[in-house]
Amino acid sequence: MSRIQNRLLAATRTPVSYSQTTHQYIRPFSQTCLRHDGPRRAPSLLSMLPRSAQSSQPKGPPRLGGGGDMSALQRILAQNTVARARNQPTVTEQILGADENEAKEDWGPATEPFHFHIYAHKHNCHITVTKPNRGAIISKSAGDIGFKKSKRSTYDAAYQLTAYVIDKLHQGNWHKNITAMEVILRGFGAGREAATKVLLGTEGRMLRDKIVKVSDSTRLKFGGTRSPKPRRLG
Template identity: 50%
Template sequence: MTTLSACRSAFAGLARPSTRAIAVPTTAARFNSTSSSSPSKDQLEELIEQSKSRQPAPVYSLSNTIGMISKRPSSRTGGYGLSDSEGGEWKPHGQGDHHLHVYSHKHNTHITFTRPDKGPIISLSCGNIGFKKAQRGTYDAGYQLAAKVFKMIEEKRIMPKQVELIYRGFGIGREAVTKALLSSEGRSLRPVINRVTDSTRLKFGGTRSPKPRRLG
């Protein structure tokens, strides 16, 4: 019983919140070793005024910090993901953009048009426009799918100011969507595209490969 009570008291001590004094910021003025251990009243007031005058640094999440850096400079954002329209403030890149996701693989092509908050507006694949089985993975299916999505954006009267084009996968539909965007079908969406991103997944190791076939 003595050992059990000792363990309980030890764990209870760990559960209690620790009360630690807040340290003075490292950027504040340091005192020489010849001075007294505690600063005077005037020095403390000076430190408090200095801490009040400092502006807190902007806090970005990991995704926003990564989004601040783009692959190439853009005239709309004034550089690599930075906005100079409001006094040179640092802003995450692509925060208010619509997104056009193109997922193309061997058997099909998927296109999704989303709002700035990533909410989908239009989401179609080649199967939704009448292509069946092996025909869904052809160049013509990808081209007609892109033309259909661009037409639906015009019919819904969606007027995005900026659109980020996001590719995923290396299927034949990727080239078909690019061709449709550069042709007359994409004339309304092409001027507002300000960024092109490749978000294809990279496998490190991947899944286990099948056992090699041995003949003879």
Template identity: 65%
Template structure:
């Protein structure tokens, strides 16, 4: 038997939905070879999107902790320079991948560079894609 939701329950669901809409998102995609940081509006349109290659790191240098740290610090300064701090009321951090940039971006947020934006963070999410199942492994070699 299904029950009809009350007005109070409907208001609770719609208020949560509206709250979700108001969040800006800071996507941190950290791979072994590079780090990408994207700041998006609540409707997921990109405001700032940069990677380690955009700030001058080339080839193997893009995959280092230092490159990711400088990238995250650069994004924080761009947010301030463009005056986006007044627009951002709530911020959700979305991590993806397990590269060195993940830890570096966290250090920047917790350090002096992230002091202005730290109090706006309301949620941390991990969107790393995990494999299960997958393709069949090759047959072992039979020598002898």
């Protein structure tokens, strides 16, 4: 299974606005005010490019209808569109240091893997993906993707749910952060086999190589209270 990652929002910078303070008479014929040089301009996208990228930009006088800066900006926007289609980091995200901000987040011990929880019982299927510190990345059930009532317990509902969760992880670029992942199975519903098929199929090709452990956390009762009377059919 592959690594996991997600970045879709770029920080926006707005001009700083200033306001004249009210006159406060501290002593006779004196007042205080806030002096400013006017609103600041937000830095352009080209000024935020690395030096190597700035040196590659075409130099010379701007042309009519947009100029050199406009053509460079159009190139950057086109590269961003292609990167989003391929689920890769965009040029804007690289400029704003999105990867550095993610690296600062504490995900827990380095030896602890990510966790892919599959809870499949006879009425529904729940899938939760967590970080090494047990913080949830995504948590969905069959009812969240449109299956209602008895359809939530079917094989197809669990299959589509697992494919949906993996697709969301890819859209978020989380597969680039996962170095190791543990699959935790719980319950003996139809979703147990369906989720396994997805992970071993085409949808799970990006995460399959990262699986280092498969465990079963199904609850087993030893003694305890008496079980409910079995359902009688017919």
